[in-house]
Amino acid sequence: MNSTQSGSLSNGEIWRLLILTGICIAILANAFQDDGAPLVASAAFSGIAYAVTFSMIRWLGPVFMKAGLKGRDMAKPRRPEIPETMGAVCAIVYLLAIISFIPFAFYKDIVAATSGGGNRDVVVEVQHVETGRMLHRFPHGKLASYMSGVLSLQCITILGIGDDLLDIRWRHKVLIPAFGAIPMLIVYFVDFGVTHVVVPVPLQPYLGAVVDLGWLYYMYMAAVAIFCPNSINMLAGINGVEVAQSLVIAVLLIANDLLYLAPITPFPHPATDSHLFSLYFLLPFVGVSYALLYHNWYPSKVFVGDTYCYFAGMVFAVVGILGHFSKTLLLLFIPQIFNFVYSTPQLFKLIPCPRHRLPKFNSMTGLLDASVTEWTVPPSPLIAAALELLHRLRLMRITRNDEGQIVESTNLTILNLWLVWMGPMRENRLAFHMVVVQIVCGFIGLFIRHRLALVVFRDDNRAFDFGV
Amino acid sequence: MNSTQSGSLSNGEIWRLLILTGICIAILANAFQDDGAPLVASAAFSGIAYAVTFSMIRWLGPVFMKAGLKGRDMAKPRRPEIPETMGAVCAIVYLLAIISFIPFAFYKDIVAATSGGGNRDVVVEVQHVETGRMLHRFPHGKLASYMSGVLSLQCITILGIGDDLLDIRWRHKVLIPAFGAIPMLIVYFVDFGVTHVVVPVPLQPYLGAVVDLGWLYYMYMAAVAIFCPNSINMLAGINGVEVAQSLVIAVLLIANDLLYLAPITPFPHPATDSHLFSLYFLLPFVGVSYALLYHNWYPSKVFVGDTYCYFAGMVFAVVGILGHFSKTLLLLFIPQIFNFVYSTPQLFKLIPCPRHRLPKFNSMTGLLDASVTEWTVPPSPLIAAALELLHRLRLMRITRNDEGQIVESTNLTILNLWLVWMGPMRENRLAFHMVVVQIVCGFIGLFIRHRLALVVFRDDNRAFDFGV
Secondary structure, three states: OHHHHOOOOOHHHHHHHHHHHHHHHHHHHHHHHOOOOHHHHHHHHHHHHHHHHHHHHHHHHHHHHHOOOEEEOOOOOOOOEEEOOOHHHHHHHHHHHHHHOHHHHEOOHHHHHHHOOOOHHHHHHHHHHHHOOOOOOEOHHHHHHHHHHHHHHHHHHHHHHHHHHOOOOHHHHOOHHHHHHHHHHHHHHHHOOOOEEEOOHHHHHHHOOEEEOOHHHHHHHHHHHHHHHHHHHHOOOOOOHHHHHHHHHHHHHHHHHHHHHOOOOOOOOOOHHHHHHHHHHHHHHHHHHHHHHHHHOOOOOOOOHHHHHHHHHHHHHHHHHHOOOHHHHHHOOHHHHHHHHHHHHHHOOOOOOOOOOOOEEEOOOOEEEOOEEEOOOOOOHHHHHHHHHHHHOOOOOEEEOOOOOEEEEEOOOHHHHHHHHHOOEOHHHHHHHHHHHHHHHHHHHHHHHHHHHHHOOOOOOOOOOOOO | OHHHHOOOOOHHHHHHHHHHHHHHHHHHHHHHHOOOOHHHHHHHHHHHHHHHHHHHHHHHHHHHHHOOOEEEOOOOOOOOEEEOOOHHHHHHHHHHHHHHOHHHHEOOHHHHHHHOOOOHHHHHHHHHHHHOOOOOOEOHHHHHHHHHHHHHHHHHHHHHHHHHHOOOOHHHHOOHHHHHHHHHHHHHHHHOOOOEEEOOHHHHHHHOOEEEOOHHHHHHHHHHHHHHHHHHHHOOOOOOHHHHHHHHHHHHHHHHHHHHHOOOOOOOOOOHHHHHHHHHHHHHHHHHHHHHHHHHOOOOOOOOHHHHHHHHHHHHHHHHHHOOOHHHHHHOOHHHHHHHHHHHHHHOOOOOOOOOOOOEEEOOOOEEEOOEEEOOOOOOHHHHHHHHHHHHOOOOOEEEOOOOOEEEEEOOOHHHHHHHHHOOEOHHHHHHHHHHHHHHHHHHHHHHHHHHHHHHOOOOOOOOOOOO
């Protein structure tokens, strides 16, 4: 605790981080001279990114406090002031890591092509890596696609920092990810321009096997890119929950990617490259997020800021869109989708929406309970009936005064709902429950993806039989 | 003045900006459907970027003030507080503009290749634009290079904002552009990897016509990328001077680019594409910088922050490096190079260096005069002799006490030197003089480039005779 506040690392931490960094650098030096193995290099970058983020968060804590980037943790008895916007540190380390990774993932095909007869080694290397199994380097043509993802992530980071610094209105904030998505969509337009999608089997008699969505496909991609960052930002409010949910989603996506690369999958598989691509973006993300979670988990020593939520959501949007598995991605966002749908009555002002809807800290008990909206004007009969129905379905809790009028209703977020269901609990317990919910929903999502999707699509694009 | 402080545009401004934007959008709509003309589209983006930056600076002024992004103008009698870091607005608008420009500059060659027989229009278009003179769209292969420039600019913007927010030490600040240069150098490595340079004629007997610098070439590119942003940041301190010098450099670079595109130059010319590339980066830069200069020129209504200096310098580094005319670029940085060399005694602590070296405002006269370093401990005999020599050469002004000991010497910046030469003057006059110095030096630089370079290099790569 003391070392955290003074902004320094303990001796034990310094040694652990140095050893980790040393091992990762050795792996990288090896991978670079060797014939490829970009996946190993990506894992090594993830380790270095973890060590750098861990140290930077610690070192920059006092600097951020001094610069006024700080906030009060309202769910603690003493409401301590801690550094804010640490997600920006995460994002910057991540961006430098995935940019530095480029030479490991993409081979120098132009040099190989121009160096001609003299430089036989290079030519041999290129042929060699192309024949390797799944650990091959990408051809140069995919570089533009990779860089468009990086551009989108940089955009969202810049705009996220702006959002954290300035007091931007809610209805403007929602559109920030749309600007972040622009580079990716533009390069998609110039680069692939493929807007055909496979039609579900029940609809094929009407639409044919494949339909060209044209500009609607761009609208869909933009919608995914707007939804992911905002939905992670909405499911925030208690120590650690933003980072933990993002880590769970990232790890499940990695598991899904590895399914396509495992030796049991026939090779070459059409989706191999997409999933390698996804791993290159996700592995360093896990590194920086884990370093952040260490400092952000209960009791938080730093806050992550909107920057992190936007950035994390955009990482998922980038891999989902550029890896062409956005539907799978959305299946891992079940809690976020539920939270969004559940919030809509407040978002559309059918029910009053206070500025903050996070659970309320009871300083007497030290527990969190669901926060409430106060009805200064009683609800109209229609809304009152709807609230009553939700109350009976245990989807909300309402309080009536002596005259039977509704005076309070709980705010419509998944965190408050969980507290309505389970009763008041400590902040770390609530965060842990949310992680479990995210994991369980994620497994359900992956199960739907790989087992039930065959009901509506002709074949799982893994083209691989689980042994059914 | 009132409308500025209230953060709104006057009616006249609204109409002018709307008309400009309307015209530019009409040009863009035409350019997109037409067979290309990316240069016209780039100019239109420049106009839109100007209008957006102009409005955003005005609107965001009060928001920045409220968020604490503000500073005092010390060279004014009342030391008014005005918004800081407005360069970030500039940079973000610029980045969105050059990203949105991508579909205009690069044609969809993959779609053209895959759409095959059915879609004859696209194929025809591609062949057509390739045969056009200089207004053709780039092939897809250059997209990676373009995007690496954008990545570097985004990196430097993020890091510049960090620098403006946090209190970063001078010796750390200097390295910020090095991180910004990483994406460009990495993609250069993967993409071209060409590190051969033409040897000056006098050295050819020893080195041959072309020499491969290898990793030294990357060191050189990194040095250019570190020098340009820092040197612009060093030549700062009075209202408008950072933006005005950047605008002069940009306009001279554009003039140099146009030399290669003018009908008098034989076509196809090997450097045409490089200079088109440069124009695509520079035209929107002029748009956003001009909007900033309007608000930053004496008396400043906003400050630009280190973000702008880094961002502007990196724009020049990007066009110089990716356009392969970094030597020409450096010839346009004569005042900055002089300022850097002249500052070295203070940078290396031979002479004490106060935190700020900007000219000093005399509130009695309303004029600026050269600021001074006080020698609390008298200089050593060697340094005293050197100071005396500089004083006699009129390269510095020293003040002695009654005992003949040096007690004050002027700070070593070009602004202070100019005030030593010309005597105290008003801030706007000093800024105007600096602009003239920059223009005159720039013309000298271009003259050296196109006339005197033939002495050391076999031929001007313009391969075009001025009529000598």
